[in-house]
Amino acid sequence: xRLKTIILIIMLIxxxxxxxxxxKELEQQAYVVAIGVDKTDEKGLYKFTFQIANPEVGSAxxxxxxxxxxxxxxxxxxxxxxxxxxxxxxxxxxxxxLDHTKVLIASEELARSGDFIRxxxxxxxxTQIRRGVQILVSKEDASEFLQNINPKMETRPHKYYQLILxxxxxxxxxxxxxxxxxxxxxxxxxxxxxxxYATNKKAKEKDDGYEDEYVAGQLPKExxxxxxxxxxxxxxEGKMIGTLDGQETRLAHVxxxxxxxxxxxxxxxxxxxxxxxxxxxxxxxxxxxINIEYNKxxxxxxxxxxxxxxxxIAIPSLVxxxxxxxxxxxxxxxxxxxLEKKSRELIRKTQEEYKAEPFYWSLYIxxxxxxxxxxxxxxxxxxxxxxxxxxxxxxxxxxxxGKMLNDSNLTEVRD
Amino acid sequence: MFKFLKKVQQTDSKSEPExxxxxxxxxxxxxxxxxxxxxNKDFTFRELTAKYSQEKIEIYYYSSIVDANKVYDAIVRxxxxxxxxxxxxxxxxxxxxxxxxFEQATEHINSGKAIIFEDGNNTAYSIDVAxxxxxGIGKAENESTIRGPQEAFTESLNVNVSLIRKRMHDKQLVTxxxxxxxxxxxxxxxxxxxxxxxxxxxxxxRERLDNIEADNVRNLELLEQFIEERPYSLVPTVLFxxxxxxxxxxxxxxxxxxxxxxxxxxxxxxxxxxxFFHSPEDRYLRFLFGNFSRLVRMLAFYLTTMIxxxxxxxxxxxxxxxxxxxxxxxTASRERVPFPLIFEILIMEIAFELxxxxxxxxxxxxxxxxxxVGALILGQAAVQANIxxxxxxxxTAVSGLTSFAVTDVSINYSVRITRFIFIFSAGFLGIFSLxxxxxxxxxxxxxxxxxxxxxxxxxxxxxxSPHDTLFRKAIRNEIWRPGQIKPKDIRKKxxxx
Numbered sequence: 001x002r003l004k005t006i007i008l009i010i011m012l013i014x015x016x017x018x019x020x021x022x023x024k025e026l027e028q029q030a031y032v033v034a035i036g037v038d039k040t041d042e043k044g045l046y047k048f049t050f051q052i053a054n055p056e057v058g059s060a061x062x063x064x065x066x067x068x069x070x071x072x073x074x075x076x077x078x079x080x081x082x083x084x085x086x087x088x089x090x091x092x093x094x095x096x097x098l099d100h101t102k103v104l105i106a107s108e109e110l111a112r113s114g115d116f117i118r119x120x121x122x123x124x125x126x127t128q129i130r131r132g133v134q135i136l137v138s139k140e141d142a143s144e145f146l147q148n149i150n151p152k153m154e155t156r157p158h159k160y161y162q163l164i165l166x167x168x169x170x171x172x173x174x175x176x177x178x179x180x181x182x183x184x185x186x187x188x189x190x191x192x193x194x195x196x197y198a199t200n201k202k203a204k205e206k207d208d209g210y211e212d213e214y215v216a217g218q219l220p221k222e223x224x225x226x227x228x229x230x231x232x233x234x235x236x237e238g239k240m241i242g243t244l245d246g247q248e249t250r251l252a253h254v255x256x257x258x259x260x261x262x263x264x265x266x267x268x269x270x271x272x273x274x275x276x277x278x279x280x281x282x283x284x285x286x287x288x289x290i291n292i293e294y295n296k297x298x299x300x301x302x303x304x305x306x307x308x309x310x311x312x313i314a315i316p317s318l319v320x321x322x323x324x325x326x327x328x329x330x331x332x333x334x335x336x337x338x339l340e341k342k343s344r345e346l347i348r349k350t351q352e353e354y355k356a357e358p359f360y361w362s363l364y365i366x367x368x369x370x371x372x373x374x375x376x377x378x379x380x381x382x383x384x385x386x387x388x389x390x391x392x393x394x395x396x397x398x399x400x401x402g403k404m405l406n407d408s409n410l411t412e413v414r415d
Numbered sequence: 416m417f418k419f420l421k422k423v424q425q426t427d428s429k430s431e432p433e434x435x436x437x438x439x440x441x442x443x444x445x446x447x448x449x450x451x452x453x454x455n456k457d458f459t460f461r462e463l464t465a466k467y468s469q470e471k472i473e474i475y476y477y478s479s480i481v482d483a484n485k486v487y488d489a490i491v492r493x494x495x496x497x498x499x500x501x502x503x504x505x506x507x508x509x510x511x512x513x514x515x516x517f518e519q520a521t522e523h524i525n526s527g528k529a530i531i532f533e534d535g536n537n538t539a540y541s542i543d544v545a546x547x548x549x550x551g552i553g554k555a556e557n558e559s560t561i562r563g564p565q566e567a568f569t570e571s572l573n574v575n576v577s578l579i580r581k582r583m584h585d586k587q588l589v590t591x592x593x594x595x596x597x598x599x600x601x602x603x604x605x606x607x608x609x610x611x612x613x614x615x616x617x618x619x620x621r622e623r624l625d626n627i628e629a630d631n632v633r634n635l636e637l638l639e640q641f642i643e644e645r646p647y648s649l650v651p652t653v654l655f656x657x658x659x660x661x662x663x664x665x666x667x668x669x670x671x672x673x674x675x676x677x678x679x680x681x682x683x684x685x686x687x688x689x690x691f692f693h694s695p696e697d698r699y700l701r702f703l704f705g706n707f708s709r710l711v712r713m714l715a716f717y718l719t720t721m722i723x724x725x726x727x728x729x730x731x732x733x734x735x736x737x738x739x740x741x742x743x744x745x746t747a748s749r750e751r752v753p754f755p756l757i758f759e760i761l762i763m764e765i766a767f768e769l770x771x772x773x774x775x776x777x778x779x780x781x782x783x784x785x786x787x788v789g790a791l792i793l794g795q796a797a798v799q800a801n802i803x804x805x806x807x808x809x810x811t812a813v814s815g816l817t818s819f820a821v822t823d824v825s826i827n828y829s830v831r832i833t834r835f836i837f838i839f840s841a842g843f844l845g846i847f848s849l850x851x852x853x854x855x856x857x858x859x860x861x862x863x864x865x866x867x868x869x870x871x872x873x874x875x876x877x878x879x880s881p882h883d884t885l886f887r888k889a890i891r892n893e894i895w896r897p898g899q900i901k902p903k904d905i906r907k908k909x910x911x912x
């Protein structure tokens with residue numbers, strides 16, 4: 001009996017010795033919500049900016065301490081993200097944890113330099129950075145962008161990123177730009193990857209654009225935050241080659257069945273009174289039909305049919321489109337043509353300027369090849385897509401006019 | 416060497432019971448010596464001359480445990496007034512037993528009977544005139560239900576048997592008597608339905624009762640510990656219930672019930688985990704309502720064992736799993752707390768256990784103090800003193816509250832001990848070690864058997880049964896009796912084919 005007890009105790013003692021080896025109390029960690037990466041003058045050395053959330057601000061349970069800032073933004077030079085966190089500990093008091101990072105911000109300069117893909121490698125290797133982190137390209141330096149983010153309504157930074165990115169993605173003006181998708185597309189080496197484009201700096205305002213024909217910085221706005229999230233940065237083979245504006249990004253959502261968009265309110269030209277525009281809610285019940293007819297020696301044909309529905313939400317011209325059958329037909333045709341025209345412009349831009357598409361259409365050509373070698377040989381990126389004949393066909397399946405059919409009769413109101 | 420043998424022989428002869436003598440004087444002397452007459456205040460005797468035979472008669476009994484009126488009506492008056500040929504013609508009480516030796520006599524006097532010695536007769540007679548005091552039938556207080564019969568077992572064996580017979584009019588319902596204890600012999604009744612019960616299990620129950628080596632087994636709570644297989648195990652294997660209705664439903668399924676004086680309840684064997692998990696109310700409520708209640712209880716079962724441990728594991732090892740808002744809230748509240756998180760949890764869990772223990776033991780008039788003190792420890796005061804963070808209060812409150820939904824007293828202790836095992840294992844390597852501990856615990860519990868029946872049957876191993884485990888079927892669809900106890904008649908519906 002006594003021997004048994006002794007053996008039991010001896011067996012239990014090691015538990016106390018090895019216990020809790022990777023245990024970390026919550027308050028001993030600093031939670032990074034955004035990581036910024038900038039170029040420096042030296043090659044292989046980058047400036048990393050960490051935006052750290054202050055847990056004490058914004059939680060009701062804690063009395064006092066409200067004088068503190070809601071976030072701390074620190075920059076440090078280093079060669080990769082993780083080692084930089086250790087260097088930053090010389091002035092950040094807690095262990096820097098990247099588990100809760102929401103966005104990874106690269107400056108446009110870095111993104112265009114081609115070094116961006118080198119930085120990204122460590123994000124795939126570490127368990128700390130999630131694959132769902134969004135990639136964002138800022139027009140200015142990432143450190144400057146992060147320093148100047150100052151949301152008025154969300155005190156806590158993570159909430160701000162979470163809300164603005166989710167909502168902007170729902171409207172389709174920025175793309176879904178997860179790290180996972182970045183690697184998927186970049187390593188697939190056939191399509192363009194779209195990253196979120198944002199800035200804190202106002203560029204020259206673009207006054208002639210309609211609701212979504214802007215890139216970040218161009219919005220003619222007053223009040224609110226300085227930060228603008230609009231449009232996307234186009235990456236080809238891990239290197240940024242251009243930007244798409246909000247409308248083009250929305251169209252990319254329409255053509256790419258792997259992307260989701262919930263809300264698309266936009267305007268279309270009024271076919272009868274041309275100085276006005278018609279506001280409509282675009283919705284899509286099914287994915288677009290993408291048919292690729294692969295021809296080895298002559299241009300490939302790509303037929304895209306997009307079935308969609310429209311609910312008219314505003315007719316400022318007060319023209320009767322709902323009851324008048326001819327007008328209705330005309331409106332239908334205008335909307336379809338307007339969408340097709342914009343799409344054709346976007347397609348031309350991708351074919352001529354980028355020589356690749358951001359719609360993930362390479363998924364539909366793969367079935368024509370038996371081996372990967374064959375597929376690589378045919379070269380979707382350089383050969384098939386830029387030369388393809390692309391036929392976009394928008395098909396308005398249902399046109400609704402909201403809950404009121406008639407607008408106010410102007411002649412009666414103003415008699 | 417021979418001396419030793421001799422001694423043994425002597426003790427042997429001494430243990431042989433002395434027979435009742437023909438002479439009254441000798442009998443009187445002997446019995447007075449046995450019961451320390453004179454010193455023993457309530458040991459009484461009456462002397463009279465019987466009318467029928469004109470012989471001297473002496474009646475011995477304990478005045479404290481017999482009914483004085485009954486002694487007079489059933490014994491004294493007939494002897495003084497009636498005529499007849501022999502004593503049997505005179506005393507016509509319902510239970511008259513002939514006694515030939517003093518050991519029997521002692522036993523009978525101890526159990527509240529009066530012994531009659533007649534001069535010139537070497538047979539004594541025992542008449543049951545016992546009147547033990549007991550509490551009236553009360554409400555079931557520890558297993559409360561809203562619906563269903565409210566009466567509970569009381570501390571009297573006969574009353575308890577009557578409560579069961581009242582519910583089950585079956586000629587096959589047998590109450591088999593057995594005596595346990597060497598010094599003070601206590602009556603134990605094994606109750607079962609003869610054409611349902613599994614003979615193997617019945618035999619095992621009888622054997623275990625026979626094998627009890629104790630001077631005195633006062634009540635069922637002690638008996639349980641004598642008959643269970645594994646006294647050191649974490650989980651109980653005998654069910655104690657104070658509801659006759661509950662007991663009867665087990666009888667109908669072929670289980671065995673053990674009753675005893677001095678216990679307001681009964682023991683049920685064999686039982687499984689599900690017996691402890693179920694409440695009689697599950698059956699008294701309609702199918703959907705009863706199952707909803709079980710679902711809630713299962714959730715409570717899970718929460719009470721796991722919530723503290725999971726909290727420790729996630730916050731200490733897997734903080735990436737927390738939504739950032741919650742993470743920051745917890746972090747903020749912990750900034751001023753001086754202890755590691757596992758210590759915070761332990762402080763509160765132990766405080767809760769203290770309140771619970773004190774709450775049971777505290778005398779009724781002082782009861783309200785527990786509430787006040789408890790609210791201080793488990794509430795805002797502890798948070799304001801920066802000893803614990805507010806979220807811990809919620810965790811402990813949930814963990815404590817859900818433990819009350821585990822109704823059975825025995826399994827409740829198992830669950831509470833388990834909770835501490837899980838807390839420590841979660842503090843060791845996070846979810847990884849918590850899962851390890853859970854698996855080990857689960858395997859251990861699955862290995863337990865109650866009178867040969869696996870603890871998780873009929874879920875695993877599976878048996879033909881009503882599958883009354885986590886959920887129950889609609890009552891009209893219950894065709895089988897639980898197969899894990901192998902009843903003689905497994906079909907429940909006599910008429911259906």
